[in-house]
Amino acid sequence: MVVKKRQYYGFNGFHMPPVPRAPRSARGRGLNKMKVEDSQICAFELLASLAGKLLQESESSASSNASEANDQPIIGGGVKFEQDDDRPLKAECLDHGSCGESALFTRFSSPNSDQKCLLNEFPHAESNLFLERSSMITNSNSSKNGGADLKSVICKSKSACENIPGKVEGSSDSRVSCDGYVDNGLSRQKRCDGLDTRGLIVDPCSSNDPMEMCMKFPALINSVNNVELPSCRDPVPSASIPRHRNGTKLGIRDDDENFTRCNKPLTKSKAFRPPQRIGDRRIRKLLTSKYWKVAPKLKDCEFSKPAFLEGGAKSHYLKRKLCYSRERYQLNTFYKRRKFTDHSVVVTSDGGFSSESVCNSPDKNMTGDKNGASIMFHDAANGVSSSVIGHQASFHSKDSQVKFSIKSFRVPELLIEVPETATVGSLKRTVVEAVSAILGGGLRVGVLLHGKKVRDDNRTLLQTGITSNENLDTLGFSLEPTPVQVSPPLCTEDPAALLPCDTSQLILRSPTTPIVDSGVSDALPDPPPLTNLDTNIESNRESVSSHADIVTDNTLPDSRALVAVPPVNAEELAMVPLNQKSKRSELVQRRTRRPFSVSEVEALVHAVEELGTGRWRDVKLCSFEDADHRTYVDLKDKWKTLVHTAQIAPQQRRGEPVPQELLDRVLAAHAYWSQHQAKQHSKNQTAILKITDAHAVRNGVQDIQSI
DNA sequence: CTTAGGG
DNA sequence: CCCTAAG
Numbered sequence: 001m002v003v004k005k006r007q008y009y010g011f012n013g014f015h016m017p018p019v020p021r022a023p024r025s026a027r028g029r030g031l032n033k034m035k036v037e038d039s040q041i042c043a044f045e046l047l048a049s050l051a052g053k054l055l056q057e058s059e060s061s062a063s064s065n066a067s068e069a070n071d072q073p074i075i076g077g078g079v080k081f082e083q084d085d086d087r088p089l090k091a092e093c094l095d096h097g098s099c100g101e102s103a104l105f106t107r108f109s110s111p112n113s114d115q116k117c118l119l120n121e122f123p124h125a126e127s128n129l130f131l132e133r134s135s136m137i138t139n140s141n142s143s144k145n146g147g148a149d150l151k152s153v154i155c156k157s158k159s160a161c162e163n164i165p166g167k168v169e170g171s172s173d174s175r176v177s178c179d180g181y182v183d184n185g186l187s188r189q190k191r192c193d194g195l196d197t198r199g200l201i202v203d204p205c206s207s208n209d210p211m212e213m214c215m216k217f218p219a220l221i222n223s224v225n226n227v228e229l230p231s232c233r234d235p236v237p238s239a240s241i242p243r244h245r246n247g248t249k250l251g252i253r254d255d256d257e258n259f260t261r262c263n264k265p266l267t268k269s270k271a272f273r274p275p276q277r278i279g280d281r282r283i284r285k286l287l288t289s290k291y292w293k294v295a296p297k298l299k300d301c302e303f304s305k306p307a308f309l310e311g312g313a314k315s316h317y318l319k320r321k322l323c324y325s326r327e328r329y330q331l332n333t334f335y336k337r338r339k340f341t342d343h344s345v346v347v348t349s350d351g352g353f354s355s356e357s358v359c360n361s362p363d364k365n366m367t368g369d370k371n372g373a374s375i376m377f378h379d380a381a382n383g384v385s386s387s388v389i390g391h392q393a394s395f396h397s398k399d400s401q402v403k404f405s406i407k408s409f410r411v412p413e414l415l416i417e418v419p420e421t422a423t424v425g426s427l428k429r430t431v432v433e434a435v436s437a438i439l440g441g442g443l444r445v446g447v448l449l450h451g452k453k454v455r456d457d458n459r460t461l462l463q464t465g466i467t468s469n470e471n472l473d474t475l476g477f478s479l480e481p482t483p484v485q486v487s488p489p490l491c492t493e494d495p496a497a498l499l500p501c502d503t504s505q506l507i508l509r510s511p512t513t514p515i516v517d518s519g520v521s522d523a524l525p526d527p528p529p530l531t532n533l534d535t536n537i538e539s540n541r542e543s544v545s546s547h548a549d550i551v552t553d554n555t556l557p558d559s560r561a562l563v564a565v566p567p568v569n570a571e572e573l574a575m576v577p578l579n580q581k582s583k584r585s586e587l588v589q590r591r592t593r594r595p596f597s598v599s600e601v602e603a604l605v606h607a608v609e610e611l612g613t614g615r616w617r618d619v620k621l622c623s624f625e626d627a628d629h630r631t632y633v634d635l636k637d638k639w640k641t642l643v644h645t646a647q648i649a650p651q652q653r654r655g656e657p658v659p660q661e662l663l664d665r666v667l668a669a670h671a672y673w674s675q676h677q678a679k680q681h682s683k684n685q686t687a688i689l690k691i692t693d694a695h696a697v698r699n700g701v702q703d704i705q706s707i
Numbered sequence: 708c709t710t711a712g713g714g
Numbered sequence: 715c716c717c718t719a720a721g
Contacts (some may be wrong), residue, residue: 591715617709632709637715640712 025343402461402468406477448476594629596638601658604642605633605665613639613673 416434418427447454447466454464461467466475596604607623616632624630645653647662 593715614710616711634715636710636712 007501055566098236114369398469402466404475447479448478451476453478591629595655598662599657600624600627600630601642601662604638605662605669607635608639609665612676613670639666640669643670646670 117674146346236434384522416427416430417470418430422430448463456464603623607619611622613636619635620630620632624635642658642663643666645658646666650657650660
């Protein structure tokens with residue numbers, strides 16, 4: 001049984017179709033408590049990302065900077081730009097690789113099938129991504145159609161992946177669909193001219209230090225994809241590369257990001273991609289967050305049109321969901337495929353970056369080992385490299401090995417300002433970009449031990465206290481934006497966008513809404529100081545969900561224009577989080593806490609004694625008519641807590657003590673109404689009598705007056 | 708909008 | 715308190 005919880009917290013796993021709740025009457029606490037353990041998937045993902053990073057670095061340092069540039073496109077990771085919001089059914093999987101593949105596949109197999117949409121859309125999506133990034137670097141000639149030189153780059157790593165040429169496949173409509181995007185990219189470029197990097201893009205010239213350069217790039221994402229996804233999965237699909245018309249070489253990652261279309265996809269051929277990328281999560285979260293109340297409630301694969309999707313815009317969430325449902329079926333397939341190949345094809349722009357694509361994990365680890373790719377990466381700052389092994393991987397230290405299992409990364413808060421005039425599509429793009437910026441802005445990994453950052457990279461794990469004996473729960477990894485990096489504006493005309501935005505925090509801010517404060521810091525129980533993205537080993541995934549999300553007023557329809565507000569950098573954020581006010585303000589305001597006074601409790605108890613526990617509205621009307629701040633829900637909640645309070649030991653109670661007498665009445669009333677399933681009205685009187693009786697009996701007190 | 712429950 | 719699913 002799938003628990004609803006999964007929907008709240010389940011960023012790590014697959015989404016199972018929601019299970020309808022049992023009738024309320026039948027719903028009892030704990031009924032659906034089983035949880036699906038999917039955290040492992042995350043670990044996997046993380047590993048993958050790390051591995052990718054390592055590879056990338058090691059390779060890139062040797063190769064030209066171009067390689068980095070090339071990778072950029074990939075950075076998008078699970079993020080996909082949706083340019084065409086008008087498109088009715090755009091498949092939106094965050095996973096490009098898969099999508100691309102799928103698209104291709106479709107093309108080959110059944111152009112006319114319903115999967116057609118994929119064809120048209122996906123390739124573009126992918127293209128768009130590239131464009132977005134590439135455009136910054138090279139002037140892509142959007143006008144050039146065609147055949148641009150798409151070169152498929154093959155992984156450098158000498159592994160099985162070697163020499164898997166990608167075929168360039170042009171799609172006739174690519175142009176159309178891409179245009180919007182291209183334009184976008186160009187215009188942005190203009191704006192960004194002069195900027196070294198645009199977060200997503202790496203500027204080879206900006207840094208002299210190879211290492212640093214590497215770091216700037218979102219190796220993570222790329223890596224993730226690479227690692228996770230097998231590159232050449234199918235002879236057919238993987239071999240071909242969607243073509244881009246801008247002279248840019250496109251790289252197709254083979255990640256297996258799950259791509260599933262909303263319409264009946266060909267699941268079978270699709271690769272399965274377990275974990276979601278951080279970006280995805282974030283986005284998903286955004287979409288799912290309360291702020292987006294408008295979001296449709298999708299049931300499985302249905303494509304219902306949510307209010308805010310009316311325009312044709314679709315939420316990633318939605319798609320994601322869809323994807324997931326299918327993905328599950330493909331697990332087996334996925335793994336099988338993985339064995340095949342593990343390289344990625346990268347297209348690079350001719351702009352002068354020659355690329356070496358990154359190929360991670362050649363198969364050594366691949367075979368039979370889903371999780372165990374070991375990756376090495378350098379710490380840009382120190383040039384120290386370390387190898388991290390995910391899940392089943394372990395540190396290869398001479399002596400004992402420490403096993404790390406990183407289950408999830410925490411996603412930083414996003415702060416985004418959206419003008420009301422912005423379109424939903426732009427909002428989406430903004431979010432995507434924001435996420436991409438975070439992911440692609442350059443990340444460094446920090447190590448936290450007992451909540452403190454371990455800065456000395458030269459110390460051994462042993463010296464640092466990270467040993468196999470240690471409780472690794474106290475160990476955490478953090479993803480920090482590279483300080484130096486300045487990311488370009490996230491699509492915006494807003495000057496603010498020009499601020500350096502490394503990424504870390506984007507907050508959706510709705511200008512009109514008052515600011516509330518409950519930001520991440522509040523929300524997180526123990527936010528490790530400096531991290532935007534942090535991961536806790538073996539940590540509960542709930543931490544992720546606990547993050548406050550982006551808030552927006554709610555209705556998308558009036559969506560505000562999107563403007564990503566570039567945050568500073570992780571460390572700064574950590575120390576000087578966006579001012580709490582703003583944080584709060586962005587969030588939907590959380591009402592201030594107003595503890596019930598004894599008198600209120602008394603009134604409540606009395607009302608419940610008379611009305612029972614199923615008529616909160618009446619209770620409200622009856623006893624709290626004037627208390628505007630007490631909603632019937634509040635009363636109901638209070639009653640709930642009262643019952644609980646009454647049942648626990650006095651020592652465990654907190655807050656203003658409630659007279660035992662009242663608590664007793666609470667228990668009595670609770671017991672009574674529990675049995676009499678609130679036989680409404682009528683016998684209130686009797687009920688009361690009974691209750692009081694019970695009470696009296698219980699306490700040997702004379703309470704009858706209370707009647 | 709109300710309820711009932713879980714978070 | 716919040717958020718949601720169900721009515």
